Amino acid sequence: MGPVGTQPGRADDASADPVEGMTADFCRTDVPARPVGRLDGSRCSVRALARGDSPVATASPVQRWLLIEQPGPWGRDALPESRFDAEVAPRLARRAREEGVRPLLVRRPGDRLADSARRWAYADSRPGREGLWWSVRASDADLLTAPWDGSVGEPAPGPTYLVCTHGGHDACCALRGRPLARALPAPGPVDVWECSHLGGDRFAANVLVLPHGFYYGQVPGDGAELVDAHRNGRVALPWLRGRAGVPAPGQAAQHFARGELGLLGIDDLPVVSVEQHTPPGSEVERWTVTLAAPEGHLVTSVESRPSTTADLLTCRATHAAHSRTWHVQFAAVPSRGSP
Template sequence: MGPMVARPGSTGDPAADPVGGVSDPASPGREDNCRTDVPARPPGRLDGSRCSVQALARADSSIATASPVSRWLLIEQPGPWGRQALLDSRFDAEVAPLLAERAARAGVRVLLVRRPGDRLADSGRRWGYADSRPGREGLWWSVRSSDADLLTAPWDGSVGEAAPGQTYLVCTHGGHDACCALRGRPLARALPTPGPADVWECSHLGGDRFAANLLVLPYGFYYGQVPGDGGLVVAAHDRGQVALPWLRGRAGVAAPAQAAQHYAREELGLLGVDDLAPLGVTPLQSDGAEAERWEVTLAGTAGSVVVVTVESRPAPEAVRLTCQAVRPGRVRTWHHLALATRRSDP
């Protein structure tokens, strides 16, 4: 019953930010690391100082680190993205804070997107609404005449053209963390999807040290430390399955349930995107003051349920969670304690 997974603690990881890094209007100025309309200024090298290099060397696990947000507003915006992408871009500066406020109230996360290699002039001024909640999965694309249109447009899938199949968003937000650009850009260019319309670069997804980070819509599966051209992830989703070795979790699912799902998938070989739906998460009494324990009930096969007990504890030492971190932060390590399959009650 050794350590199972690790997840970000309360400092250093912005994965839970519902509006994609726009909560602080006092942005530190524009960064041109992510410019695609002119030759980009190199964000540096993947040397031993980079957070993603250190995370790989420590064998950090990315399991149970998917965002709690399960709805997104995607805004096509080529050109430079600063650290606070929506506020530090060529998006209308008067509209941006109002849009961020609306998104925060609605529990929708804002992501800027662009095609790999796009220039600013290539923008089709597209925007999309994505929903990954079970039974409501979908992604709908529309075109805006002005940025202000997004302040009143419905975010419910009632407008726009539905996207067929999967859409892949690769975090390339070098203005937030250099590792996202250094690892994300090559992945976005190489990802072997059926067509170029299925791949977008996107702003900050969270979990910088797990770059290259990938979000698969409409189901909301987060992947980290994606190797090579990402072909194994694409092939798995073409089969209606998850690519378990790099799966961070499904958006909108509580962290204990993400950890339980991952362990149950490993043990039972259930890789379908809809397998092992969470039915309940119950806190349990833990042995130590800093440990937290849960019993997670998942939907099994043939009318059964799978009951998994998981526990998280503080990591013994603080580590550097992002390249720009001014001080180390702590993660919590996940441990699986038990798994049982039972008949569900009538």
């Protein structure tokens, strides 16, 4: 089997968390505005690049988001540890958990201390329902009763780029994310936002492209190639982590097949089925993943196993852990006219 990439171990992969900010906590405004330090050999993203870690198959399972404009500092748990209403935060987190929606705080690049226009948006990446709709709240409490279904707000005309800059969670996110957020050449000023924790800190700079839910990691330079790809309805394969909501083995199979077949359209190679052949949580896990290709069904064999060595996978990690490596091969190649 040919290797596709690596993903964090289960205990270290924050992108697997369904929603952020679910714990009740107090609202802090005394958290530092900027992380202390610099990108050196101790940083998780520097170590991951040196090891050659791949971000493939690490996109979140969540397919719906609540974007809340909130300038100013964010603590480690962004929603309750920000200037968002302290009484509203736990109630909003509870509603988000119950409805399967992930809250993300957002702010304009470089506008950390600017007054907020109190924007918020609902985003949906489920196939056939894709969209992102912006509204303005009079108070934070409005979000407790606002519909999260796309029935209110102005639709975003094109892709929206969220760049993780959450230094309160991991310094690498801020040190790599903030320069990218300022430089990303998106068409308009409201198309790029800094955002709170996306997961996969060691893959900073991390970007989520909505509404279709594509996660990217280790995005270099100013991200121009990523923006150009999505402007033309394609994915930027070299930095693609995966698509939200697609099971991890499906993400790995899609990535491998996209590279082999040159199918880069955002809706190319949807997953038809995922069949697991080993008990969940096995040291080595195996699946058969079937994708819908232009000439018929493409069947792949997917395997995930621990990395050979254990490493510190985040800047805050206190113990080494094994990542998961992904390996994919074609089990059956469709021919013209196959079902």
